[in-house]
Amino acid sequence: MKFELFTCPKCKENLFIKGGSLICSNNHCYDLAKEGYVNLMLANDKHSLNPGDNDDMVVSRDMFLNRDHYLKLVNVVSNVISKYKKTTILDAGCGTGYYTSIIRKEVENSYVYGIDISKKAVKVAAKKDKDISFAVASVFGTPFKDKTFDAVVSIFSPLAFEEFNRVLKDDGIVVCVYPGEKHLIELKKIIYGEETILNDKSVSSDLFESIEKLKVQGYMNLEREDTSNLVRMTPYFYTTPKEKLDNLNSVSTLSVQYDFIVEIFKKN
Numbered sequence: 530m531k532f533e534l535f536t537c538p539k540c541k542e543n544l545f546i547k548g549g550s551l552i553c554s555n556n557h558c559y560d561l562a563k564e565g566y567v568n569l570m571l572a573n574d575k576h577s578l579n580p581g582d583n584d585d586m587v588v589s590r591d592m593f594l595n596r597d598h599y600l601k602l603v604n605v606v607s608n609v610i611s612k613y614k615k616t617t618i619l620d621a622g623c624g625t626g627y628y629t630s631i632i633r634k635e636v637e638n639s640y641v642y643g644i645d646i647s648k649k650a651v652k653v654a655a656k657k658d659k660d661i662s663f664a665v666a667s668v669f670g671t672p673f674k675d676k677t678f679d680a681v682v683s684i685f686s687p688l689a690f691e692e693f694n695r696v697l698k699d700d701g702i703v704v705c706v707y708p709g710e711k712h713l714i715e716l717k718k719i720i721y722g723e724e725t726i727l728n729d730k731s732v733s734s735d736l737f738e739s740i741e742k743l744k745v746q747g748y749m750n751l752e753r754e755d756t757s758n759l760v761r762m763t764p765y766f767y768t769t770p771k772e773k774l775d776n777l778n779s780v781s782t783l784s785v786q787y788d789f790i791v792e793i794f795k796k797n
């Protein structure tokens with residue numbers, strides 16, 4: 530049943546649906562929003578009024594992802610989850626729910642939860658897929674009991690390995706997606722005027738052992754609007770001087786590489 534795995538962020542008891550709310554045995558009550566998500570962030574857990582991606586980033590991310598340029602990536606993630614026969618899945622830092630929804634549809638018998646700290650992102654996600662239980666919550670303190678999930682998916686989101694370890698069953702896995710060295714290299718070259726090759730970022734935790742590492746690479750043809758959304762959905766837009774971003778003004782269509790690493794971890 531939808532929402533049944535959520536626990537009360539105040540007392541950690543189970544939450545039950547009552548009318549238009551989720552309520553625990555100690556009468557702590559959380560209203561379900563009309564879009565069909567629940568806000569389980571306590572006011573004193575927030576470090577800013579609107580934490581996570583800002584509204585403009587969320588809108589740009591939604592427009593960009595909906596064009597399916599990254600479809601191959603989510604197909605690989607779904608195949609991995611299916612291969613390891615995992616069905617109870619948490620998308621930790623789910624953003625606008627693009628990947629969350631495709632994973633739910635592609636993984637047979639899956640039962641999917643999504644959390645993100647950005648209320649705007651969760652709102653967009655909840656509208657997209659009514660069969661997923663979405664909440665506003667932090668990946669560093671998730672509203673779930675210990676050993677709840679078969680798989681935690683983290684796509685370009687903060688990695689909270691300690692918390693993932695807590696909510697994963699003993700044979701659970703983390704499926705982690707992060708950029709490889711060639712990711713968006715042509716775009717960066719136009720903006721920064723030189724080829725910026727990153728070293729493959731590596732990810733590790735004492736609590737987990739890496740069991741598989743896959744590369745997902747290819748080219749996408751971006752229209753001007755795609756490029757603009759792509760830049761706006763990342764922190765680059767906010768950290769790059771305007772005159773550098775202006776280098777994109779003369780570009781109409783662009784062939785850009787995507788380069789993702791999908792790494793799978795099991796508990797130690």
Ligand SMILES: C[S@@+](CC[C@H](N)C(=O)[O-])C[C@H]1O[C@@H](n2cnc3c(N)ncnc32)[C@H](O)[C@@H]1O
Nearest residue numbers: 581582622623624645646647667668684685686
């Ligand atoms: C780069 S986006 C990726 C979103 C989504 N996985 C995707 O690929 O479209 C990073 C996401 O992490 C969220 N985020 C940042 N800090 C977080 C936290 N402590 N807990 C949960 N989500 C967080 C942001 O709001 C944002 O939606």
Ligand SMILES: [Zn+2]
Nearest residue numbers: 537540553557
């Ligand atoms: Zn409670």
